[in-house]
Amino acid sequence: MNPQHKTGDVILAAENISLSFGGVKALTDISLDVREHELLSIIGPNGAGKSSMLNVINGVYHPQQGQVTWRGKPRGAIHPHEAARMGIARTFQNIALFKGMSVLDNIMTGRNLKMHANFLQQALWWGRAQREEMAQREKVEQIIDFLEIQAIRKTPVGRLPYGLQKRVELARAIAAEPTLLLLDEPMAGMNVEEKQDMCRFILDINDAFGTTIVLIEHDMGVVMDISDRVIVLDYGKKIGDGTPHDVRNNPDVIAAYLGTRH
Amino acid sequence: MFYREAGQFKTSYAADSAILPIRQDRIFIIALLLFAFVAVPGLASDYLLSGILIPFLVLSLAALGLNLLTGYAGQLSLGSAAFMAVGAYATYNFMLRVPGMPLLLALVLGGLSAALVGVLFGLPSLRIKGFYLAVATLAAQFLVEWVFTKFPWFSNDSSSGVISSPVLSVFGITLDTPAEKYLLTLAIVALMALAAKNMVRSSLGRAWMAIRDMDVAAEVIGIRMLRTKLLAFAISSFYCGVAGALYAFVFLGTVDAQAFDLNRSFQILFMIIIGGVGSILGAFLGAAFIVLLPVLLNLAGQLLHGAVSSQFMSNLEMMIFGALIIFFLAVEPLGLARLWQISKEKLRLWPFPH
Ligand SMILES: Nc1ncnc2c1ncn2[C@@H]1O[C@H](COP(=O)(O)OP(=O)(O)OP(=O)(O)O)[C@@H](O)[C@H]1O
Numbered sequence: 001m002n003p004q005h006k007t008g009d010v011i012l013a014a015e016n017i018s019l020s021f022g023g024v025k026a027l028t029d030i031s032l033d034v035r036e037h038e039l040l041s042i043i044g045p046n047g048a049g050k051s052s053m054l055n056v057i058n059g060v061y062h063p064q065q066g067q068v069t070w071r072g073k074p075r076g077a078i079h080p081h082e083a084a085r086m087g088i089a090r091t092f093q094n095i096a097l098f099k100g101m102s103v104l105d106n107i108m109t110g111r112n113l114k115m116h117a118n119f120l121q122q123a124l125w126w127g128r129a130q131r132e133e134m135a136q137r138e139k140v141e142q143i144i145d146f147l148e149i150q151a152i153r154k155t156p157v158g159r160l161p162y163g164l165q166k167r168v169e170l171a172r173a174i175a176a177e178p179t180l181l182l183l184d185e186p187m188a189g190m191n192v193e194e195k196q197d198m199c200r201f202i203l204d205i206n207d208a209f210g211t212t213i214v215l216i217e218h219d220m221g222v223v224m225d226i227s228d229r230v231i232v233l234d235y236g237k238k239i240g241d242g243t244p245h246d247v248r249n250n251p252d253v254i255a256a257y258l259g260t261r262h
Numbered sequence: 263m264f265y266r267e268a269g270q271f272k273t274s275y276a277a278d279s280a281i282l283p284i285r286q287d288r289i290f291i292i293a294l295l296l297f298a299f300v301a302v303p304g305l306a307s308d309y310l311l312s313g314i315l316i317p318f319l320v321l322s323l324a325a326l327g328l329n330l331l332t333g334y335a336g337q338l339s340l341g342s343a344a345f346m347a348v349g350a351y352a353t354y355n356f357m358l359r360v361p362g363m364p365l366l367l368a369l370v371l372g373g374l375s376a377a378l379v380g381v382l383f384g385l386p387s388l389r390i391k392g393f394y395l396a397v398a399t400l401a402a403q404f405l406v407e408w409v410f411t412k413f414p415w416f417s418n419d420s421s422s423g424v425i426s427s428p429v430l431s432v433f434g435i436t437l438d439t440p441a442e443k444y445l446l447t448l449a450i451v452a453l454m455a456l457a458a459k460n461m462v463r464s465s466l467g468r469a470w471m472a473i474r475d476m477d478v479a480a481e482v483i484g485i486r487m488l489r490t491k492l493l494a495f496a497i498s499s500f501y502c503g504v505a506g507a508l509y510a511f512v513f514l515g516t517v518d519a520q521a522f523d524l525n526r527s528f529q530i531l532f533m534i535i536i537g538g539v540g541s542i543l544g545a546f547l548g549a550a551f552i553v554l555l556p557v558l559l560n561l562a563g564q565l566l567h568g569a570v571s572s573q574f575m576s577n578l579e580m581m582i583f584g585a586l587i588i589f590f591l592a593v594e595p596l597g598l599a600r601l602w603q604i605s606k607e608k609l610r611l612w613p614f615p616h
Pocket residue numbers: 021024025026044045046047048049050051052053093
């Protein structure tokens with residue numbers, strides 16, 4: 001369904017990543033690469049290490065072994081804010097919005113890296129501070145239109161239903177205009193209609209802005225439908241990597257999902 | 263009915279993100295400022311100016327400072343009075359030791375000294391949060407008090423760290439009447455409140471709130487934890503430092519380090535809890551409440567012609583504070599400012615139920 005020729009060079013490569021928490025091995029010797037413009041899904045049973053992998057990619061977790069290469073250069077142990085500066089944005093499995101702020105302010109916060117006024121200019125609401133605020137507001141309004149959340153822009157996010165919160169979190173992530181967007185179960189807990197909307201947005205972001213997307217999702221229908229490539233994790237190990245078609249017919253993957261192994 | 267934005271359509275983002283987007287609010291604030299600057303100095307008695315309005319304004323400023331740090335950036339501090347003390351003693355020494363030092367410059371330098379100390383004691387915030395951070399700021403409280411009592415240099419060798427107000431003059435005008443002192447305080451507080459409002463509605467304020475609400479997500483978005491937290495400590499302590507200097511020299515005239523003890527820190531914390539955590543207005547409401555409550559209780563006591571002892575009245579004051587703090591913490595964590603907002607929302611709909 002998705003043409004393979006759209007994908008470009010490898011922008012991120014994880015090499016032999018191992019991560020453990022005390023005695024729990026979250027990831028064991030995982031290597032994977034992410035190619036520019038592709039929509040890559042990571043699937044696997046609960047506790048397989050999917051979220052941990054995203055946390056390694058954007059510097060929240062630091063693996064005990066292995067390294068991550070960004071655009072051909074090894075990265076070392078970086079902070080999440082440095083990953084953001086490289087152009088990596090994400091959403092969280094458990095919604096991580098700024099509860100005390102409105103939808104608009106949450107999305108504006110997503111653009112903080114585009115704003116450079118110092119605090120004195122901001123205190124005086126003067127020059128650059130004011131110009132930036134207006135310019136960024138305009139961009140944020142485009143995102144609000146794109147994700148069809150005009151009606152709730154002034155609502156405190158805590159008052160929104162779950163599905164809309166997920167959408168606002170997506171808005172905040174794309175506000176940074178990332179090169180690589182990591183989505184951790186953006187459709188979990190949604191009804192069919194909300195899922196369809198979310199799929200449409202994800203595909204649009206991928207198509208219209210060329211944003212590379214790594215998606216974690218449990219709904220196999222969705223994954224097989226929209227992904228260019230699928231990686232399968234199980235008990236912290238990679239057991240499959242290929243097109244949706246390949247992965248669906250991979251005996252290891254079938255076994256993992258039917259629970260005949262282990 | 264009267265408080266409605268009907269017919270006020272925002273045609274630009276500038277209008278929509280204006281400091282007070284609703285016209286009635288703008289009119290109200292302008293009228294209030296005019297009243298405070300023009301009418302009050304002429305109308306109010308010296309007691310009202312020196313005994314109520316000046317301490318109200320000064321403590322509002324300190325509460326504003328704490329609210330930036332605790333209410334917006336989410337970093338709990340019990341060191342507000344310590345930062346006030348640094349501001350007071352530093353301003354005093356700049357005035358004393360630098361010939362021809364203008365008052366306003368000394369206030370800024372005093373504020374900057376407090377900011378520096380604030381940053382120092384803010385460093386632990388990178389590792390610790392909440393209750394434990396509060397304990398760390400408590401260290402600032404005790405250390406600063408001890409330093410100013412112990413080392414006479416800071417108080418120009420006076421006994422037990424007492425410092426007295428230098429001559430207060432601004433642009434060649436000597437301020438000696440309560441009305442003049444009030445106007446100076448009002449001007450400083452109004453400007454700093456405006457600056458605070460501007461900061462919290464721009465990217466710095468959003469970064470603070472982001473850290474407060476969800477620190478991992480804030481970092482993932484690209485906010486630098488260290489810089490943002492320390493800036494909150496610096497700016498907050500600057501506000502407290504200026505408030506401390508005004509408290510010492512414009513309000514009291516003569517103070518020692520005990521004027522800035524832990525009780526003062528708690529008093530300021532209670533102001534933001536009662537007034538509203540994370541609200542500029544809340545700092546003023548909380549300060550007004552805490553300054554006015556004892557005055558009102560005192561009045562009530564006089565009306566009862568000594569039927570109740572003053573001892574009872576001051577106990578009653580503590581009980582009312584205690585009850586209110588529990589009420590606000592448990593029922594309305596956003597304080598009086600939130601109650602005000604709710605009543606405005608009601609007023610918008612009035613007289614229709616929905
Ligand atoms: N911060 C942490 N501390 C301790 N253990 C952790 C931590 N994060 C993850 N783990 C453990 O690592 C393993 C992998 O967790 P992870 O969240 O990556 O799985 P997942 O594939 O995202 O699962 P799910 O589908 O349930 O979200 C689990 O056993 C989990 O308990």
